[in-house]
Amino acid sequence: MDSFSVPIGRLGQEPYSRIIGYPKTTKKAVAKRVLELKKLGIKNVTFCGPTLLGNVPVLGKGYVGIVVLSRHGKNQVALKIRRTDSSREEMRGEAKFLKLANKVNVGPKVIDSSKNFMVMEYVEGKKIIDWVGELKGRGSAAKLKTVARKILEDCYNLDRIHLDHGELSYMHKHVIVGKFPRIIDFESASVNRRTANVTSATQSIFIGSGLSNIVKKIIKIPDTKRMIESLKKYKHDQSRENFDNVLKVLGLYKV
Numbered sequence: 001m002d003s004f005s006v007p008i009g010r011l012g013q014e015p016y017s018r019i020i021g022y023p024k025t026t027k028k029a030v031a032k033r034v035l036e037l038k039k040l041g042i043k044n045v046t047f048c049g050p051t052l053l054g055n056v057p058v059l060g061k062g063y064v065g066i067v068v069l070s071r072h073g074k075n076q077v078a079l080k081i082r083r084t085d086s087s088r089e090e091m092r093g094e095a096k097f098l099k100l101a102n103k104v105n106v107g108p109k110v111i112d113s114s115k116n117f118m119v120m121e122y123v124e125g126k127k128i129i130d131w132v133g134e135l136k137g138r139g140s141a142a143k144l145k146t147v148a149r150k151i152l153e154d155c156y157n158l159d160r161i162h163l164d165h166g167e168l169s170y171m172h173k174h175v176i177v178g179k180f181p182r183i184i185d186f187e188s189a190s191v192n193r194r195t196a197n198v199t200s201a202t203q204s205i206f207i208g209s210g211l212s213n214i215v216k217k218i219i220k221i222p223d224t225k226r227m228i229e230s231l232k233k234y235k236h237d238q239s240r241e242n243f244d245n246v247l248k249v250l251g252l253y254k255v
């Protein structure tokens, strides 16, 4: 379906109300949510993207939220709408963690948040698993290495500020690759856990996952034992030197 924009004044009507209050809600609750959107300065929502809810396209759908393209002032933004059946009570917690990640230039920039919504920078691109699957021909290995290196640098920066993303072992759905890769979805993040960003991301890209199976066909993966040894050393002491050593073992140091 083609994309189409709906001004905020019409979002309370069907079928849009079903997305604002997905999967189930009342008229009253939708009206409240529309008011919340107005307060956040959302002007309209553009329904577009690869995921269909009923017959309405959206950017993405998860267990916590539905993400749609919106207009906020003059800017296009991504709006994460809290699902009415989400286990999270509000979106502010996620916004707090994403803001922390933004301090080291990781993740989409947070613009605003409220109980049921988070307004953030729109990241154009494809989920990493689809991006890797479509890599073809000369230069693929180099492109993949550059993307892997950037993801790991971001993970190292998150480790440095003690922010654990929490779901990077399922990287296939937590990285969008456009001009460069971006880690998304900080909803399960924590500042009270031991950080495992570099370790989980390396596992996911190189060691064992649906993603690593595709990666293996494009670049030569180092010996698992050597990878695990370097990760263990890094886990014990998350120094730049030990991180550089991980990059060297992965063949990403000079990328």
Ligand SMILES: Nc1ncnc2c1ncn2[C@@H]1O[C@H](COP(=O)(O)OP(=O)(O)OP(=O)(O)O)[C@@H](O)[C@H]1O
Pocket (backbone or CB within 6 Å): 059, 060, 061, 062, 063, 064, 065, 066, 067, 078, 080, 108, 120, 121, 122, 123, 124, 127, 173, 184, 185, 186, 187
């Ligand atoms: N800033 C963004 N720009 C563009 N698309 C986005 C953005 N944030 C999220 N998406 C899309 O929306 C989808 C769902 O977002 P997200 O992963 O944050 O939701 P979730 O409910 O926490 O998901 P899950 O249940 O997988 O944890 C993403 O997979 C992605 O395709």
Ligand SMILES: [Mg+2]
Pocket (backbone or CB within 6 Å): 062, 063, 064, 185, 187, 188
């Ligand atoms: Mg999530």
